[in-house]
Amino acid sequence: xxxxxxxxxxxxxxxxxxxxxxxxxxxxxxxxxxxxxxxxxxxxxxxxxxxxxxxxxxxxxxxxxxxxxxxxxxxxxxxxxxxxxxxxxxxxxxxxxxxxxxxxxxxxxxxxxxxxxxxxxxxxxxxxxxxxxxxxxxxxxxxxxxxxxxxxxxxxxxxxxxxxxxxxxxxxxxxxxxxxxxxxxxxxxxxxxxxxxxxxxxxxxxxxxxxxxxxxxxxxxxxxxxxxxxxxxxxxxxxxxxxxxxxxxxxxxxxxxxxxxxxxxxxxxxxxx
Amino acid sequence: xxxxxxxxxxxxxxxxxxxxxxxxxxxxxxxxxxxxxxxxxxxxxxxxxxxxxxxxxxxxxxxxxxxxxxxxxxxxxxxxxxxxxxxxxxxxxxxxxxxxxxxxxxxxxxxxxxxxxxxxxxxxxxxxxxxxxxxxxxxxxxxxxxxxxxxxxxxxxxxxxxxxxxxxxxxxxxxxxxxxxxxxxxxxxxxxxxxxxxxxxxxxxxxxxxxxxxxxxxxxxxxxxxxxxxxxxxxxxxxxxxxxxxxxxxxxxxxxxxxxxxxxxxxxxxxxx
Numbered sequence: 001x002x003x004x005x006x007x008x009x010x011x012x013x014x015x016x017x018x019x020x021x022x023x024x025x026x027x028x029x030x031x032x033x034x035x036x037x038x039x040x041x042x043x044x045x046x047x048x049x050x051x052x053x054x055x056x057x058x059x060x061x062x063x064x065x066x067x068x069x070x071x072x073x074x075x076x077x078x079x080x081x082x083x084x085x086x087x088x089x090x091x092x093x094x095x096x097x098x099x100x101x102x103x104x105x106x107x108x109x110x111x112x113x114x115x116x117x118x119x120x121x122x123x124x125x126x127x128x129x130x131x132x133x134x135x136x137x138x139x140x141x142x143x144x145x146x147x148x149x150x151x152x153x154x155x156x157x158x159x160x161x162x163x164x165x166x167x168x169x170x171x172x173x174x175x176x177x178x179x180x181x182x183x184x185x186x187x188x189x190x191x192x193x194x195x196x197x198x199x200x201x202x203x204x205x206x207x208x209x210x211x212x213x214x215x216x217x218x219x220x221x222x223x224x225x226x227x228x229x230x231x232x233x234x235x236x237x238x239x240x241x242x243x244x245x246x247x248x249x250x251x252x253x254x255x256x257x258x259x260x261x262x263x264x265x266x267x268x269x270x271x272x273x
Numbered sequence: 274x275x276x277x278x279x280x281x282x283x284x285x286x287x288x289x290x291x292x293x294x295x296x297x298x299x300x301x302x303x304x305x306x307x308x309x310x311x312x313x314x315x316x317x318x319x320x321x322x323x324x325x326x327x328x329x330x331x332x333x334x335x336x337x338x339x340x341x342x343x344x345x346x347x348x349x350x351x352x353x354x355x356x357x358x359x360x361x362x363x364x365x366x367x368x369x370x371x372x373x374x375x376x377x378x379x380x381x382x383x384x385x386x387x388x389x390x391x392x393x394x395x396x397x398x399x400x401x402x403x404x405x406x407x408x409x410x411x412x413x414x415x416x417x418x419x420x421x422x423x424x425x426x427x428x429x430x431x432x433x434x435x436x437x438x439x440x441x442x443x444x445x446x447x448x449x450x451x452x453x454x455x456x457x458x459x460x461x462x463x464x465x466x467x468x469x470x471x472x473x474x475x476x477x478x479x480x481x482x483x484x485x486x487x488x489x490x491x492x493x494x495x496x497x498x499x500x501x502x503x504x505x506x507x508x509x510x511x512x513x514x515x516x517x518x519x520x521x522x523x524x525x526x527x528x529x530x531x532x533x534x535x536x537x538x539x540x541x542x543x544x545x546x
Contacts, residue, residue: 006282010323013286018389050283066507104441106462110430112423117292139411139433146416147486150385157383166478189379203404 003033008043016047016059016071018122021153025068044069054077057120058127062144073151074124075117084116084250084263091233091251091261101255106234109143109204118250119147122202122230125248125270126152130163131227133157133198135215137186140204148202156202157192159218161185165234167192173217178208178241186214188222198227206234206249209242216245276306281316289320289332291345293396298341317342322362328352330393331400345426347397348390350544357523357536358389364506364524364534367369374528378506382416382477391523392420395475395503398521398543399425404500406430408488410459413477417505421475429475430465432491434458440465446490449482451514459487461495471500479507479522482515489518507537 003011012029029040048059055076063071075083076257087108094245096104122144134156136145142158149156156248161184163170172187193199201215216226249264267273276284285302302313321332328349334342348356360381369377381387395417407429409418415431422429434457436443445460466472474488489499502520510528522537540546 006278007323007326008318009279009282010286010320011327011329013283014290014327017287017290018386046279047283050280053280054284054287056284056287088315098438098441100438102439104439104462104464106431106440106465107428110422110465111427112419112426113291115419116423139415139431139437140439142412142415143419146385146388146419149383150389153385155380156385157384158412160381164412165371165373166377167377167379180284187323191377192379192383206418249372 002035005039005043008033008035008040009046012043013045016069017056018257019153020057020071020073020151023062023068023070028068028175072127073120074127075120077273078126078266080271081122081267081273083121084267087114088261088263090260091253094258097255097257097259101232103233103253103255103259105204106140109232110139115143115147117174118144118232119149119151121250121266122148122248123151125230126200126228126264129227130198131195131200133199133224134202135159135188135193135199135219135224136202137161137211137215139272141202143204144204145228148230149201152200157188159186159215161187163187171218171221173214174222175214175217175267176210176241178210178213178239179237180208184210184214186211186218188218193219193222193224195223197222197224199224201229202231204232206239206247207237209245211243212245231264233261275308278312278316281306281308281313282319285316285320288349289342290317290329292426293330293344293346296335296341296343305445332343345400346393347400348393350540350546353394353397353544354540354546356394357540360387360524361534361536364526365532367531370528370530370532376526376528376532378477379413382413382505388416388420391417391505392422392424394523394539395421395521396424398503398539399473399501402500403471404473406466406472406497407475408432408466408472408492408497409475410434410463410484410488414475417477417503418475421473421503425473430461432459432461432488434460436460444494446487446494448487448490449483449514451483451486451512452482452510457483457487459484459491461491466492466494466495466497468496470497472497473500475504477505479504479512479520480510482512482518485518485520486514504537506534515526 057073134149137159145156168189215255234249254260330346407422410432440462443460507522526535
């Protein structure tokens with residue numbers, strides 16, 4: 001039965017939102033709604049315009065027989081800035097100070113809506129890049145990796161500090177923690193990452209850079225290329241071994257018995273603000 | 274400027290999908306689109322019908338001054354069954370067998386679309402229940418917990434086997450691993466879970482039940498009530514200390530050098546199939 005435009009637009013919105021970065025042929029929607037190609041094209045035009053106006057993302061149309069429609073999640077600069085401001089306000093709180101010069105941020109990573117927005121902001125940077133997988137290390141990087149992976153619609157793989165029996169065979173690397181010079185180990189299941197992937201490295205917090213370097217070494221062991229590095233927060237810290245790495249961060253944290261949180265380099269790097 | 278119905282329907286779909294289990298007053302949409310109350314009511318009628326027909330979930334309208342609209346994600350029984358069948362096919366694979374009688378499943382937990390569907394299926398069970406938080410333990414439970422929490426729009430908190438300095442003060446419990454009688458420890462940051470919450474316990478795999486029992490003990494330490502237990506997979510295993518626990522599982526795994534995966538009790542419990 002032919003489906004009316006109102007119903008089509010609602011269902012198409014849901015369908016596209018669930019499948020970011022996926023090319024959907026026009027004929028798929030023609031069949032799904034038993035509607036003419038011209039009607040579906042008009043629908044997509046309305047979707048494209050509304051997604052743009054409302055800052056939901058880009059609805060990209062690729063013409064030709066092999067063409068179709070893709071939804072690329074992104075966020076407008078103003079909305080990203082507003083989110084980063086809220087995040088700074090939430091983190092700029094001395095009760096978050098932990099002895100030894102650490103900051104408590106786990107609560108931020110427990111809210112699904114916060115994570116959804118972090119994922120959408122980070123994915124904006126990689127809209128037109130080929131990313132095959134997101135790579136992070138347990139534990140606190142996982143929620144962020146999952147949100148970014150969800151917006152890019154690629155798998156995310158999780159390295160661990162100890163291998164578990166349920167990982168099967170693993171590859172491990174040793175790395176030097178940048179902030180305290182300890183040698184640490186990181187393992188990744190051999191089956192979890194495909195050779196020759198372009199991986200996006202994700203973590204919650206960048207201090208000395210050792211963890212990110214470890215993840216990059218691990219990626220190399222899988223013959224993978226590092227396509228980018230995204231962290232939620234970076235600490236204002238002298239990263240000697242990390243100077244040549246390109247990364248983006250949403251916020252920058254200064255810890256000196258009290259906490260000061262300012263913009264990371266993301267907004268400047270991605271939106272030139 | 275007044276917004277046209279087509280644009281309203283697209284934006285409302287996105288808006289509701291991003292905010293499950295959240296009551297949105299009619300007047301919010303009236304202001305957002307500068308449209309008459311009667312038009313918005315009609316929009317919501319169309320949304321309600323399409324969401325139902327397409328199996329997206331329930332659009333619930335609560336009348337009166339304190340009323341509004343809520344989106345409750347859910348999945349139709351047929352779609353849940355199809356997903357469980359695919360999952361069984363993917364797991365019914367002897368190459369997943371790991372020495373010692375374990376199954377490799379990490380790949381399943383790395384795909385955002387798989388996780389989205391798991392979250393939507395599990396959330397269907399708790400559509401009309403008050404859940405304040407999802408509780409899991411690192412590492413493999415996290416992606417599932419995040420997906421369920423996202424569909425219920427509640428925070429998810431992650432217990433760990435060792436406390437990290439960035440957890441701040443923690444509460445820890447000892448528990449007995451049901452499958453090998455080891456005593457293990459589980460810690461949770463004191464700030465992460467509010468007193469008197471109703472928590473949903475989530476994990477990837479249920480064998481002896483020790484981990485879930487540990488999480489329940491931890492919940493009790495925070496004066497929280499266990500509202501339910503959801504696991505992705507349960508193993509066919511004699512759970513002596515777990516007999517009285519109510520839980521749901523999507524699949525049931527038999528491991529005896531080769532692997533057999535069948536339905537968990539979810540479909541029967543929730544959909545009576």
